[in-house]
Amino acid sequence: MVIDYKIFTMKELDKAYEAKKYEDGIYKKWEESGFFVPENLPDTKGRYVNILPPPNANGEMHIGHASGYVVMDLLGRYHRMQGEKVLLLPGKDHAGIQSQVVYEKKIKKERGITRYDLGREKFYDEIFAFCKDRAQYMRGQEKKIGLSADWFREKFTMDPELVNIVLDTFVKMYNEVDDNGNRMIYQGERIINWCPRCFTALSDVEVEHSEQKAKLYTFKYDKDFPFSISTTRPETKLGDTAVAVNPKDKRYKKFIGKIFEVDFVGVPLKIKVIADHEVDQTFGTGALGVTPAHSAVDWEMARKNDLPIIKVINENGKIHEGFGKFSGMAVGEAREAIVNELRESKLLEQEEDYPNNLSVCERCKTAIEPLVSKQWFVNVDHANFSLKNAARKAIENDEIKIYPERFKDVMLNWIDNVRDWCISRQIWWGPRIPIWYKGEEIVASVDSPGEGWEQDPSTLDTWFSSGQWAYSTLGFPNGNDFKEFYPSDVMVMGRDILPFWAFRMIIMSLYRTGQVPFKNLYFTGLIRDEKGQKMSKSKGNGIDPKDVIDKYGTDAVRLSLLIGNSPGNDLNLSEQKIAGFRNFTNKLWNISRFMLLNIENPKEDIAKPVPATDFDRWILVELDILTARIDDSVKNYNLSCAGESLRLFTWSILADWYLEAAKIEKDKSEILNYVLNTILKLWHPFMPFVTEAIWQHIYGENELLMVNHLPKSPVVARNIYKDGEVVAYNWEYPNKRDQKEAGELKNNIGKLQDIVGTIRVFRANVNIESGKKIDVFISAGDHVEFLKRNAEIIKGLRTGIGELVIGKEIEKPENTVRLYVEGVGVFVDTGNAVDNAQRRAKVEKEIAMKEPYIRQLEHKLSNEEFKKNAPPEVVIGEMRKLNNANDELDQLKTELNYLKNV
């Protein structure tokens, strides 16, 4: 039977790639294939797991999220295409305080009500629904960016089964008691950061600092007090119990240890003078009023000196009962009243402007009040199990490898300075603390112990939940997923949450599972605008992923976030950059389009063909090297480098040279088929949509590139060691003959490219009209066989050569110009087509550049020290450079003479 292949000839690809036309359909196909679910992947070897960091379920995906997702998805797709059982587990965080703030604003605006109007239960239910709704919206955006996650396994930190695990951990930690009766989770009266608007305690990391204009007041408590003090917060002075001075300060030495009874604006205070070397003698009066209940530093001093603690400000930001006329006043009001009174009684000595660092709530920007409050804490250095030491050890021993490496030290430094962690929040949204009271009795229990027990009203810090994300999502401790997928291979997170989240995940996981949560920790930087400014809504300089995906396509956005980006460093992103990658996406599309026009009957599983020509051999060598380089780069999280080498190959090697040569050589169906398949596979993890679109166009809608396997390269990496450490690498074919042939081939092709390039430059420089043919003679030396074989290509690559003569040794023919290419002679007969003046100017300029270069080399080589100390190959290299340069200079001079005489 005769098959007419024309029947099977596919439709040509469209002239330009329109992302919008393909993306949604392709994503749907991936999803319907079921291959996002690891169990559905056929014949897997090994597993690759990434528990994705859960974004806050109260907003939408921004460009920062997108930049993390493309890294995670690239790694996931790469490993999937290596035949591994890949799980990307997505999810959302309930983001306690933040979500509550967002939702309170929403109901205020839309319904004019507060959470108290709804009541705790109703409010909780509404936020739950709100977060679930946002989560669904965000899931849509995550799909848009191409995230190949297992959506059936998607989790939410407030899902009951996750909450149960989280609460169980609380109970276990509460019941962790050392020999002295100290619990790992304990309740204590401590100074904490209080947000009067959110009406809750905050951990240190939820507080931001911003510089503010303040006034510094200098005054005496009363006229009998022997010296004055300075403060920016006179209202808190109602709670002073001491004045601290530097022990070395001569002015105050005699007062140390004395107790003064003073009448401060009508409030009686007992002030003890204490010594503390932290006190700066040069600041203000050198004497510091100690307010233990409302300053963290003072709290520490009070603890050291056993001072009484007087609470002045309550949770509403108002003055407590018992302070006479000031009681009930708001903080600002009280400050004014006290300052006025001091002024009237002539106790106020000075009032000056002073820039102050004000602490504000990270979520609502309200000024925080440090105050003493009864809260729950995690002891991070408990005798039974020191969380911080466990984390320190895991990081020090590289059980968790950190990228970039310098963040290891940042992390360790942070761990060394960590303090006990306040985990209770006085908000309604979040898992409620599993502590139950009945009269004097207290028990920790996930469920109510029974009738008559009251639960603690506080909720848990969000990080207490997300700190357990690595195993709560997998059904710890008995779930199959936990057994199969824990610990995960990699965690990708923004470097801005390093101290909160990374540390917390590590300690919680080590405590509960005895294992690290992940083996590699990759930090992404921030995405900034093109000027390096932080993107923000108020500045209007943000790039919304929705908009740019719509405009340039997902693949372009992905590339712009991957290439030129490196772990831990911020990325300046401009729309122009994205547009550039959109152009590249189209380039790849058109390369494929052209290749397909020259492939008969494309095969999906075509084996590496036998090369017919030098260019064929060369492209296969380059492809081998590329494949191996990408593998090494991706395994070392050097994703930008991988993308960069792929782009270089695709555009500058394949499109600019190989395909141009292929137009001349023709009949390359098989090799084009093989090269096209390979680059589509290699590109897929970077730009999944366009590659999949092309793949399905060629091989049919039922074939998925996504689950194809990446090619194996015969090239291997050889690490280069110094002092036992890998410091560099190179690439080699295991077979010495292959290696030698590859080297020679690359050298020959390089020479051909030089010759072609030099002729093109010459033509452009001397303004030879594009249609005008020139004759060229090449004295090729060792390259003679190769160049003769490829003479038609040299002529065809836009060199405009009429007659081409190639010989081993050719004397410069009459009336030709010699162009300089190292090691070969290229003589051009321009037939009067040259713009003489322009050529002369060019030659003179080159001579002027060449001469100092030669002097520099001569100087170097005449230096005996250099010849003695430098390695011989370097000396030989420099000598060769000098010879070449002299050679070239001679030729330029000859040409100049010739030009002068014409």
Place this chain on the structure above:
RNA sequence: GGGCAAUUAGCUCAGUUGGUUAGAGCGUUACAUUGACAUUGUAAAGGUCACAGGUUCGAAUCCUGUAUUGCCCACCA
């Protein structure tokens, strides 16, 4: 105050154990246009590698210091 990073072409960035006449992309300029692709091609212009010392035969690269910028931590009442 402590720590970390950055400083290379107008812009965004590469630059691998020290050996280049310091590279790319974008932008600019010139030329090309029935060609797989103007979302293109071929070229050109553009840099004393922040500054000052030091080590070395040799420094963008290593060391010290300075400056500027950014970030993190702590925080002065």
